[in-house]
Amino acid sequence: MMTKLLIRLFLRDPENGNQSQLRERYGKLAGWVGVATNLVLFFIKLLTGLVFHSIAIMADAFNNLTDSASSLVTLFGFHLSAKPADAEHPYGHARIEYIAGMVVSFLVVMVGFQLAQTSVGKILDPRPTEFGTALLIALIASVLLKVWQGLFYRKISRTIDSTALLASSQDSRNDALSTGAVLIGLLISYFTGWQLDGWLGLGVAVFILVAGFRLVIETANPLLGLAPSKEMVDDIYRRILSYPGIIGLHDLNIHNYGPDRCFASVHCEMCADRNIVESHEIIDRIERDFLTDSNIHLVIHLDPVVTGDERANRLKIYVEESLRAVSDEITMHDFQAVWKPEDSRVIFDIVVPYRFSWSDERLTEYLSEKIKSQEPQCESIITVDHDDSPPPRER
Template identity: 55%
Template sequence: MTKLLIHLFVRNSEKLDDPEVRRSYGRFAGIVGIITNFILFIAKIIAGTIANSIAVTADAMNNLTDFASSIITLVGFRMASKPADREHPYGHARFEYISGLIVSLLICVVGFEFARDSVHKILSPEKTDFSLLATLILGLSILLKLWQSLFYRKVGKLTNSETLMAASADSRSDVITTSVVLVGALITRFTGYNLDGYMGTAVAVLIMITGYRLIRQTSDPLLGAAPSHVLVDDIYRTITQKEGIIGVHDLTVHDYGPGGCFASVHCEVPAERDILESHDLIDNIEKEFLSEKGIHLVIHMDPIITDDARTNELKKQVEALLDTISPEITMHDFRVVWGPTHSNLVFDICVPFGFSMKDDELVEVVSDKIHKLNSTYYAAITVDHDYVPKS
């Protein structure tokens, strides 16, 4: 059914790289959410009023929050599609993350409000009367919410949208909460035990848990979460396959929302190669990343001496030395300034965040071990940290 709806209402739906098509998906998902959630809210508020049930009313208000969330999703996609301007040179795509965060906060607020009301009803219980109509409405709403979750997930994956994936998780949670309410209603109807306040509390707690998880999920991109292993491995693999690239290091990736990926990396090239040839290679790699992957990549070129046997042998010794300290340490940009009385070894080492040694301590340990290799060796070391997951 979802495929049919997409085919009917999203023009050129197969062109997912087209920003206008992606906006059409967002508008379509927002409209579907507005219609279905409003229907659920009206149906459940009627059922809750008839049954005098705080649990059903809480579930209805949860759908009203989803209705508001769908409007926010619609506005979020519209705002995220605005082009870059002087105040926002990287575009507005992160507004989509902000809208997802707003949705998550609304979910938490609704959960807290109904937790308070449900506890009050436990302390001061009121008679409930679950009719066949109320039970039927809850059962149908479960089926509609399940379809809604699958719909959001499919469209979210197609468009790589954090907001829609958050909406899918919220809908999936609603399936659980409404099922809890339905079970409580059946128990109340057939046993006479009034579990309405308890069921309302359970619904409220589940809503708040969902909201908390979604806050973490939607705030990570805003805080600057590490890029995925898939993206990092693809970048490394694409670059290192090029003839004339010796090594890659110091990769950083900044996510400004869908379609707004900016990255920088250092590429080692043979120092003996014509600099214009290496520069042309770097330019071609940058153009390829933008045209084929949509990544704005900036490459810093590091010339490396490869035809000096003495330097290459010393580099191997230093790499082995670093491995004795920790296999997590990597080295790059190694060069040696040879002199008649002493030689300077200049290089960078990279360690992960949370490494067992502080930077100054690590530099001191490595320098001492290098000096022990040869008393005429002195190290000039720069410590870097991994900003991406290990390839």
């Protein structure tokens, strides 16, 4: 309820408008909410810790102050990532959001280490904490506010697909767990006299550290370069093959320069006998449609394919069968045959998975011998690429 109210107040019309601007507004809303709520928690816990002489609660208060700083990082990250492209950054600044997410992830790990250190100290030197109704109310309110904050971040992170806010969501969950551990430890100490809050805090610290390191890896992956999802690749293939004149495509490369900043290139095969102006117009239309409909900056290389050469077609089928005899995962594209009385050539590319055991030399030698068995005067020019991306596709 509160989340929807904040979204409507801050965004006014969240269903319509420019997607990049909406993304920036969502991110700034999350940042300001994080700064405000974490500062409130900081002052509440600091005063509570001072009144009841609790080092654990005061440490938790400064943890919330750190969370306010991480919210500022997220806020500035969304602000800077919305900057347009310039001469030094022609692909824009959207990856700054990934960097902000990584900063928050490292802060999560730091909080885990701090909590572990504090917990070990309490295990070695357990000291009872004064207990009161005000303390109980303050801690319960802190847990509830952190749970809401985590759900708020998670909703927005799913809405705009943000790794930075996903990191903030998990950080809020971890804070709720650490404060909950303090609360449970105080209750156990009050009713039984057992000082278990140190052990509970250590358990939560281990959980936070494991989650934090996973979060570091998760936020680093987009910066290193993630393979595109199968759904995205299948959708691109399906849409391109739906255009008239496209008989096949291969060498699809997709590069992500941040949310809503996707660049791609692909080779499209069209009949060599087709009018070049018509073919170029189709290619241009595909590129425009992808930019308009999906905000994908697509660059297409046109590959003319000779379809009426029966001799070349027979040899192509034979080479494909020879490849399948070795591995079903090796694919071929850009097959061309140049027939001359004394200097015939066959030129093509093959795509080999990284895990394939043969060397490139062994594979090209094998194919050259197969081609020689069918066309003794023919020279083979074979280019070997290594990739685990989806194979070339045809109609």
